[in-house]
Amino acid sequence: xINMVVFDMAGTVVNEQNVVYKTLQKALNNGGIPVTLEQxxxxxxxxxxxxxxxDIADKYAPGQTPEAIDNMFAYFLDELDKAYADxxxxxxxxxxxxxxTLIENGIWVVLNTGYNRETAEKLVGKLGWVKExxxxxxxxxxxxxxxxxxxxxxxxxxxxxxxxxxxxxxKIGDSNIDIEEGKNAGCGITVGITTGAQTxxxxxxxxxxxxxxxxxxxxxxxGLEKEISQE
Numbered sequence: 752x753i754n755m756v757v758f759d760m761a762g763t764v765v766n767e768q769n770v771v772y773k774t775l776q777k778a779l780n781n782g783g784i785p786v787t788l789e790q791x792x793x794x795x796x797x798x799x800x801x802x803x804x805x806d807i808a809d810k811y812a813p814g815q816t817p818e819a820i821d822n823m824f825a826y827f828l829d830e831l832d833k834a835y836a837d838x839x840x841x842x843x844x845x846x847x848x849x850x851x852t853l854i855e856n857g858i859w860v861v862l863n864t865g866y867n868r869e870t871a872e873k874l875v876g877k878l879g880w881v882k883e884x885x886x887x888x889x890x891x892x893x894x895x896x897x898x899x900x901x902x903x904x905x906x907x908x909x910x911x912x913x914x915x916x917x918x919x920x921x922k923i924g925d926s927n928i929d930i931e932e933g934k935n936a937g938c939g940i941t942v943g944i945t946t947g948a949q950t951x952x953x954x955x956x957x958x959x960x961x962x963x964x965x966x967x968x969x970x971x972x973x974g975l976e977k978e979i980s981q982e
Contacts, residue, residue, distance in 0.1 A: 752919060753939060753973055755859040755912065757905055759797065759924030762947015764846040764862065764966065765874060770834050771866070772796070772948065775803060778827035782819060784812045796948035797926035799865045799898030800827060831870065840877040843946050845967040850885055852970050859912055860886045863904045867893035888912070899928045902936030923969065925949060927957035942972065 758764045761771055769788070776791045786807060794810060795803030801824045808815045808823070850860050864871050868891040880886060888911055895903035905920060914920070921940040922933030925947025933941035934957075943954030943962040954962050961972055 753858060753921045754919040755861060755908065755914060756853055756921045756923065756969070757861045757863050757908055757933070757938075759926070759929045759947075760862055760864040760866070760871065760874065762796075762843075762925035763923060763929075763944055764843050764850075765840060765878065766843050766946075767838060767840050767874065769948070770838055771800070771831065774827055774831045774834055775800065775807075777830055778823045779804065779807060781826055782808070782815075782823040784808055784815075786811050792948045793953065797865055797899055797924060797928035797932075799892040800824070800867075802898060803865070835870075835873055835877070838877070840874060842878060843966055845965060847885060849966045849969055852975055853973075854887070856973075856975055858973070859888070859908075861888045861890060861908045862886055863890045863908065865892050865899060867891055869893075900931035900935055902932060905932060905936035905938065921973070925954075927954055930954065930957035930959045933959075940972070942969065 761767050772791050772795065773788060775795055776786060776788050779786050791807060794807050798806065804823050805820055808820065853860050871889060871891045875889065888908055890904045890908050892898040895907050897903045905922060909917065909920065917937035918939035920938045921942060922929065922938045923942040923944055924930065925944050926949050930941045930943055941959040943959040945951050945962065945964050951962055963969065
């Protein structure tokens with residue numbers, strides 16, 4: 752029985768027009784690494800953002816100094832703040848209705864993200880989402896020792912709700928690293944969703960239990976028969 756659903760944020764429940772990955776691309780390009788957005792999405796999606804910069808740089812321009820990585824990350828954070836100042840952030844279609852359905856059925860709704868807490872809280876604030884009203888908890892990469900694909904964020908969420916059995920947790924995300932995170936935590940169900948960073952074929956490489964094209968399909972996977980309308 753699933754008692755908690757852990758949702759990735761950007762691309763899964765939040766439509767922020769890929770601004771994070773576009774800004775990552777900009778930071779890498781500014782640092783002299785000529786990667787495309789498609790390459791950034793393929794190699795950086797779902798990761799803690801400094802780790803994403805390190806991994807992408809190592810793949811396409813190995814030998815970067817720690818100072819160069821730090822400079823690209825600092826540039827990324829500064830540019831992301833500027834981008835978020837004017838960005839129109841909206842929920843992915845059906846997100847709030849799905850949250851409501853899960854909560855009504857006694858299932859904890861947890862948001863987790865490769866963002867740091869400051870960025871994640873800004874994003875939640877732009878959406879007008881309120882803890883204990885729209886969702887139950889938020890866990891970010893900066894809250895734990897190890898970011899994805901390590902299971903620390905999911906294990907932290909379980910700890911907060913005094914859960915000991917990871918098979919009672921469903922993890923859903925738009926990147927294969929989300930799926931790997933769920934599997935590493937021992938989640939009972941892992942779900943990929945095609946609304947964000949990666950394609951169905953890319954998600955399938957991580958072998959999730961299900962791949963869906965809409966959040967509105969999620970309650971049906973849990974046998975929740977109440978119909979919900981797209982908002």
